[in-house]
Amino acid sequence: MIWSAIATLGTVLMQGIRAQRLTLAAEEAEAREEVRVDTLTGLHNRRAFDEALETEVERARRSGAQLTVAMVDIHSFKSINDGWGHAEGDRCLREVASALSGAARRPEMCFRWGGDEFAMILTATGAGEAAPLGTRLRGAFYTN
Secondary structure (H helix, E strand, C coil), X not given: CHHHHHHHHHHHHHHHXXXXXXXXHHHHXXXXXXXXXXXXXXXXXXXXXXXXXXXXXXXXXXXXXXXXXXEEECCCHHHHHHHHCHHHHHHHHHHHHHHHHHHCCCCCEEEEEECCEEEEEEECCCCHHHHHHHHHHHHHHHHC
16 A cells, blocks of 8 residues: 555655656757747747748758748838837837738748848748749838
8 A cells, every 4th residue: 555655645746856857858949949939029039030941051061942031121211210209210110010921932931131131931932933022012001
């Protein structure tokens, strides 16, 4: 009976430790993701871009697929902050991020590269095939 009690206690303790380890692993994964997301726009940030680009370049090399990186810069963004205030500048950045995300198709990836600059990784897409993205973006920006 004593051995059964010890075995039961050991099982309960091990289940508790396992639950703690699973919780810790989930929290760690969440923290890793948080440091790769721009809090203002919700897009992945420069760190995530660097990691994704390295992965996609290696994948393209192995498979022989084409890869395009598109950069988007908000023209005269400083004048938005200066003339309308930083809150309006932040709104502008969120709107651009939303438009980029809306124009992107899977598996295209959008990132806030820094400041008023955004980047997109277009997998299996050559430079000539990226033109439709430009058309979608122009439509997204000029209709809003």
